[in-house]
Amino acid sequence: MLGFGAALILSAAVWVAPVACLDLGGVDFIFSFGDSWSATGWDPARGLSPVVGQLVETSSGGNTWIQYLAASTNAPNTWYDFAAYGAVLDNDIVRWNETQPPSVVEQVASFKQYFTPGSSKVPWSSGDTLFTVFIGVNDVGATLLSEQDFPPLVPKIFEQYQAQVGKLYAMGARRFLIMNVPPTENTPEVKSYGPAAVEAFATNITLFNAALSTFVGNIPSLYPGAVVTLFDTHALLTTILSDVAAFGLEPSVKDEFCLLYSFIRDHPSIVLEYCKFPLSKYVWYDHYHPTFTIHKILADPASDLMSISECDVDAISWAHAWGPTILLVLSLGLFSRSKLLKKRNALGTLSPPVYGPAYLPSFVRGVLGAIRLGKDEDTFLTSCRRDYGPLVYLPWPMSQHLITSASAIQRVYDTPSKVLSFVPLRKRLVGSVFGSPKAVWTNEAMEKDLFPGHARALQKSKLDQPLHLFNEAIRESIADLEASIDASNGELEIDLAEWAMVTFFDAATVAMFGPSFLGETSKEDFREAFLKFDLAFPLFASGMVPTGAAKLVPPLAKGLAAREELVQVFAAWVARGMPGVEDGLVKDAAASSERAGWSTQA
Numbered sequence: 001m002l003g004f005g006a007a008l009i010l011s012a013a014v015w016v017a018p019v020a021c022l023d024l025g026g027v028d029f030i031f032s033f034g035d036s037w038s039a040t041g042w043d044p045a046r047g048l049s050p051v052v053g054q055l056v057e058t059s060s061g062g063n064t065w066i067q068y069l070a071a072s073t074n075a076p077n078t079w080y081d082f083a084a085y086g087a088v089l090d091n092d093i094v095r096w097n098e099t100q101p102p103s104v105v106e107q108v109a110s111f112k113q114y115f116t117p118g119s120s121k122v123p124w125s126s127g128d129t130l131f132t133v134f135i136g137v138n139d140v141g142a143t144l145l146s147e148q149d150f151p152p153l154v155p156k157i158f159e160q161y162q163a164q165v166g167k168l169y170a171m172g173a174r175r176f177l178i179m180n181v182p183p184t185e186n187t188p189e190v191k192s193y194g195p196a197a198v199e200a201f202a203t204n205i206t207l208f209n210a211a212l213s214t215f216v217g218n219i220p221s222l223y224p225g226a227v228v229t230l231f232d233t234h235a236l237l238t239t240i241l242s243d244v245a246a247f248g249l250e251p252s253v254k255d256e257f258c259l260l261y262s263f264i265r266d267h268p269s270i271v272l273e274y275c276k277f278p279l280s281k282y283v284w285y286d287h288y289h290p291t292f293t294i295h296k297i298l299a300d301p302a303s304d305l306m307s308i309s310e311c312d313v314d315a316i317s318w319a320h321a322w323g324p325t326i327l328l329v330l331s332l333g334l335f336s337r338s339k340l341l342k343k344r345n346a347l348g349t350l351s352p353p354v355y356g357p358a359y360l361p362s363f364v365r366g367v368l369g370a371i372r373l374g375k376d377e378d379t380f381l382t383s384c385r386r387d388y389g390p391l392v393y394l395p396w397p398m399s400q401h402l403i404t405s406a407s408a409i410q411r412v413y414d415t416p417s418k419v420l421s422f423v424p425l426r427k428r429l430v431g432s433v434f435g436s437p438k439a440v441w442t443n444e445a446m447e448k449d450l451f452p453g454h455a456r457a458l459q460k461s462k463l464d465q466p467l468h469l470f471n472e473a474i475r476e477s478i479a480d481l482e483a484s485i486d487a488s489n490g491e492l493e494i495d496l497a498e499w500a501m502v503t504f505f506d507a508a509t510v511a512m513f514g515p516s517f518l519g520e521t522s523k524e525d526f527r528e529a530f531l532k533f534d535l536a537f538p539l540f541a542s543g544m545v546p547t548g549a550a551k552l553v554p555p556l557a558k559g560l561a562a563r564e565e566l567v568q569v570f571a572a573w574v575a576r577g578m579p580g581v582e583d584g585l586v587k588d589a590a591a592s593s594e595r596a597g598w599s600t601q602a
Helices: 004-011 065-071 104-115 137-145 151-170 188-192 195-222 233-242 292-306 313-331 334-345 362-375 377-388 406-414 423-432 445-457 464-487 496-513 523-542 547-552 554-575 587-595
Strands: 029-034 079-081 129-134 175-179 227-231 391-394 400-403
Touching (some): 029 065, 029 104, 104 151, 129 151, 137 151, 137 195, 175 195, 233 292, 362 523, 496 523, 523 554, 547 554
Parallel strands (some): 029 079, 175 227
């Protein structure tokens, strides 16, 4: 049955005559191409099964529209998703990063490698296979954020778009579903850049979608026998955002996302107390992607539209003429539609796992976690990942969620600074972890000068000399090891893991602070103090133990003593005029400290 969203799309005249309609009933295989709005993490190099042996990761917190769409066909387990996070149509046209993910051009080449008819183990054919393309989000976004001029790129993009559809057609593709660009100007990230950015995104999306509509309209004449549906993702998502409550979503967080949810990729029904509502009630999963709830809503009318039987050109023309009337009539069903959506989207609640044996009281489990964290951080975090998955809650006295997935942690660093700022946390850690007086860590120079100095120090143009020092220190250590082996006639016994740790630590110290940093302090003493302090770092950062009571907790007491040793080393270096700082990585940060008058403060 034609849904409300489908009626909206028909009334908006997104069909381009003489484009034919698709029937999902005969679809046995699906191949999809695109970006993170479709990506599932599937990689044909791991095997041709879309499930077995794959590392499934989406940008929705659950399934994507293509997974929901596949479930409504004969291909729930025979869909193959080449889409990649951050992809554009052609990396040679839109270049926004030195190491870009596979573009659609490369995705089509990969399809040819693994699924060429006659040589592929997958028995797809022209008549039983659907090809989907959902691309353009990053073509628009990356050009704007990297300050490229987008309009001149549009003809080049669609010349290449046509070439890729032509390649798929030449290999037997005949049934296409093409999605246009959604209104990403409404994402939390773009809104954080201000009204000018919102307007620029909207303008360029309109330009892209108009060109796409023209291109899709030409496909049947360019490729005889091709059947194509253009799905107006933009219109439907705009409708959803205009009245999110009607689609079972929470209006008060229409423009928000809960950062903690965005770290979790495989628990769509999870409910976190830290977040205002269940994930299923949010529009946005993270700063730039919608939740699985939105993907489900998108997939429904796509399925409906492609299931309309006998919809030829005359039927499409009739829809153009009568679409608004149909919309008016079907709009009367919006209330019941929203009720059904709310019922369908009502997910069971699932709290994150809590650390420790379930039979112990909550506070005991929290204390147990704190003790184990303080005793051996690496072993503790590894066991949490193994026993609890990517997220675990440590009860009072820590009262913290621990995220242990590498991909989730990377997402933290990938989040734009205008959406997620580490400044408040960094300022607090300067006091709780490093023991700086409040007058220092609350000083505005921290945010305006010192932290930007850190960022400048990590720019590639600033790393040549520190990397040179690092490499030279490594070479010296290797030469010393070689000499020791020769002196022992090749019978030297060492702990290679320990040697590697010591070598890289000492080399990093030289790269950070210059070769004259330690002065009369031995490498061994500095290294030992640093490692003791590092072991206590998580407990310091948690803030669970008041400063005055830290000496009563053995791991913290050792950390405090080690921190004092390190402070004395740095104080002595400052007193000597910071020799070697011009060669090290921290020279910009050191200059910031001097400007703030902190050069002699512990």
